Amino acid sequence: MAKSDVVVLGAGIVGVSVALHLQARGRSVVLLEKSGIGEGTSFGNAGLIERASVVPYSFPRDLLDLARYALNHNVDAHYDPLFAPKIAPWLARFWYYSSPQRLAKISAELLPLIQNSLSEHKALIEPAGLQHLMREVGWIEVFRKESSHQKAIAEAKEIYAPHGLKFDVLDAAGLKAREPYVSDVVVGGVHWLDPASILDPSALVKGYAALFERRGGTLATGDARSLDVTGGGYRFVTDTGPAEAAEAVIALGPWANDVYEPLGYDFPLAVKRGYHMHYKPVGNAVLNHTLLDVDKGFLLATMNRGVRLTTGVEFADRDAPPTPVQLERAEPIAKELFPLGEHVDPEPWMGRRPCLPDMKPVIGPAPKHKGLWFAFGHNHHGLTLGPVTGRLLAEMMTGAEPFTDPTPYRADRF
Incomplete structure (x- = not known):
């Protein structure tokens, strides 16, 4: 049975970026995708690395707009x-977090990710040859x-x-x-x-994945819902058979709940x-x-x-x-x-x-499972925040000093 240090579930911009950053820190990584690299949410967007979005998209509060x-x-x-x-009910929570005071706090918590978004893309674009x-x-x-x-x-x-x-x-x-x-x-x-x-967000993700593969990473086809907790880590199924990893990252965007709910987690x-x-x-x-x-x-x-x-x-x-x-x-x-x-x-x-109602992604460890990590919920800014999310999560997973406090993105905040 094939074994690796980490399996990353989902090959959109977030998953591919996590895989690249873990790989750069010496981890053997399998990147598991069911339907094609960069073909899901990452395929269609405005194509912006939105360094200027220091205030997230919030719920309108003007009565005429409503x-x-x-x-x-x-x-x-x-x-x-x-x-x-x-x-x-979700919209009510979104409205709650969109009050001016709460929105100001959320903006401040997201700012380190936004400020580093473009520089982290550039750190990948050049070696990937995607300028x-x-x-x-x-x-x-x-x-x-x-x-x-x-x-x-x-x-x-x-x-x-x-x-x-x-x-x-x-x-x-x-x-x-x-x-x-x-x-x-x-x-x-x-x-x-x-x-x-x-100019082509899907091609960017595919190019990052190609860099991951050139550097020795493994791209595998399989259904993330096959993930199973074992005594020593996590088992999953690829098109070439079962495989195991010591740790797992759920980076499945809008499909994340298909995997985390059977494991006992409930996110809005x-x-x-x-x-x-x-x-x-x-x-x-x-x-x-x-x-x-x-x-x-x-x-x-x-x-x-x-x-x-x-x-x-x-x-x-x-x-x-x-x-x-x-x-x-x-x-x-x-x-x-x-x-x-x-x-x-x-x-x-x-x-x-x-999307999560407080407009912040979940980035960090799963509270109930050792070796399980989350990286999803990036709202309108998945393309923007993919590489900087990869860096932050990889730093956390490898015991390095995170470049910013990851507390605002913790999984147990809801």
Whole structure:
């Protein structure tokens, strides 16, 4: 029977990063994936390494916003009415943690991860030979209403500037200079300069996995639900037979509960579903930066495959059939902003974001099992936080001094 020091369950950006960091610290690692490296949640996202997101996405507290969302006609948020009673308790906890005082504390606790997110990616991108996938041009919020533009400018100066984040305030002419093909429906923007963007997130994860394999790591195909606790560690099944590891890491994103629940753990893990579609630009149109249309609630990103239109969040059962209503609503509005042409994809892609109500991931040891570790629940920032999560968890697992206090991410905080 094959044996290793660690089995990492899940080959998305978080799992692959954990495997690489453990490997760099001398551990023999098996990376177990059922359906393809970087093909799950890591496949479809905005492609941003969001160094500027020092405040996580929180629950809206304005009564007018809540009323608007309740009508269920929006691009940025949608819910399945039949699923609403099931998700309501989780949303109540999300609302609780989103109070200004609690949100400020959570932001401070997430800050060390955000601050190190880009540098930790760069530490992997260069040896993996993936520099061609990264663009360090930041991203731009665009606004259709001057009131929302001015509100964003004030927040940038009051909330983000004190953290040393760099940004440019753009009027209509300044925005046009950076994005010549954007239409006049927008009045200006805020250009965040610190983040980087990835032209193919799935290719990035695959490239990191290839680096792991070149360095002697083992990629294995198998179902993480086969994990079983043994007297000396953990047993699991691969397509070549059973295997054992002294320790195990659950890095399965929205599917983490499929493994931790049978082991006796209960986390308030919810899923925010989302969709994307790629388009060919019309004529010679070029999109130079990732654009977030703040007033309408969608995002456009330049990818190798075309211009990616991504939606906000959908609250529905994790495994329910896709309902790309938001994408259908967003497409005509997006075409008002930028000249999108024909579809590149045969059908919309749907993904699942693993979210906890306090907007922080779980990173650290399992309370009930020696040698079992967790790394999941990264909300909207899995791509951003994958490598820095890998570093922190590997430091904890190998007895090194963690670069930051891991207490805020502990598994027993709920």
